[in-house]
Amino acid sequence: MRELHTAAEVVAASEDDALIVWAAQDIGADRRTDRETDRPGHDGPLGQVRAWAHGDAVVVASPRVSRRDRMAVRGRPADAMPLIRHALAQVGPAYRPFGDADLIEELVRGVPELALLGGFSWMTTTAQPPSEKSPAPASPGPAWLEADAEPEVTRLLKAAHPDSYAMPGVPGVRRWAGVRDAGGDLVAVAADAWPAPTVGLLAGVATAVHARGRGLGERVCRFLTGELLAEHGRVALMVDDWNTGAVGLYGRLGFARRRVAAAIVGVPPV
Template structure:
């Protein structure tokens, strides 16, 4: 069991896996990373509002890493990785319970679309964020990204001709080489017009320009959103989380 202290060490241990590299968050203060055999685990506090323990590798090595990491950083950290691996680790570590499956999606290049662009989307000023909060409250009340949270960096939006905010998306919890798209919402009466896809394209393009990769998390039952992200060029990866029950 060895501890990793730099981004380069984490990238080498995980083979550049975007999920693990994102969780490392540039090895900001509070992040800890461990390797054992072919396994790697990164404990990332309050990454997308959770204490996450991103894992990769063979079941036996990852199970040993999870036991070690939880002893080091505490039981609030939730193992997070490929769905099959997390299910196996939850069976191997009795104190863990499988909690949920969802999807991690990543791209390094937006799909070319001649019929859709990011027209009308722009970065919003901080003074516009109360309107973002109102839109999220009505259109996506379960959003992890909301204005005012630490590391929710900036919001993009699209307004109608009358100035009403109709669609938003955020750059939130981005790592140096993996930007994260979050907080996507479209007003109910404006859905079906491609506004969500346009604002997501705008934010994803900015993330790719700055970080080289863009990723996001999405519930597996949100088929409409998964379709939008796939059209933008994001590849889907089934992931899951486990947790130590309260």
């Protein structure tokens, strides 16, 4: 097993796989998120990212990325199985392997301590989203929100998307974009969260219940996708497979879908 220590090594070993590169975050760096040193609730590093390669398989163990200790994996099952065992022995059983659905299913069959946790979709784009087809409504356009708007973001998310992984104050959630209605009320949001240098992540998408059906979520996602592409060159997101409306929205914005799955050491929670 060969340990990888730099982003360049991860890129080379994984053939620049966006999922693996995103999980690697800023490997080798002191992982403090933006503003952690001067904001309450943001005190301390996220932890050390570690990565290994074996044959054509690559594993990246990334602590507290998108609020989980995640272990991204790719490669042939024959190479990935011993590599997963090695990585779990190094970092502990709290990490959840995830990767292409067929690979994770093979790993669960071949590694008795793993159990399938569930499937979802990883979606990516490298192209600017298409322009809006219809004229924008007579209200302010999407924009970055100031830090003092975070209580409004929290209230909107608690009402419209209480299960969101991205929330104000969570380490790794960098900033929020939003849309306000003509009266100034916040009606749609999305977050720039847990980015890697060459892969931005769109998260925390929500629209106020009373404002749904107007395309506001699509507007804020279009804005944020463009902003993250300019900064990182690629944008990714994770979405539940059952959420066909969201999958369709992201598809309209140019995101390509990749079926992935996650596993857990031990028995999955009910």
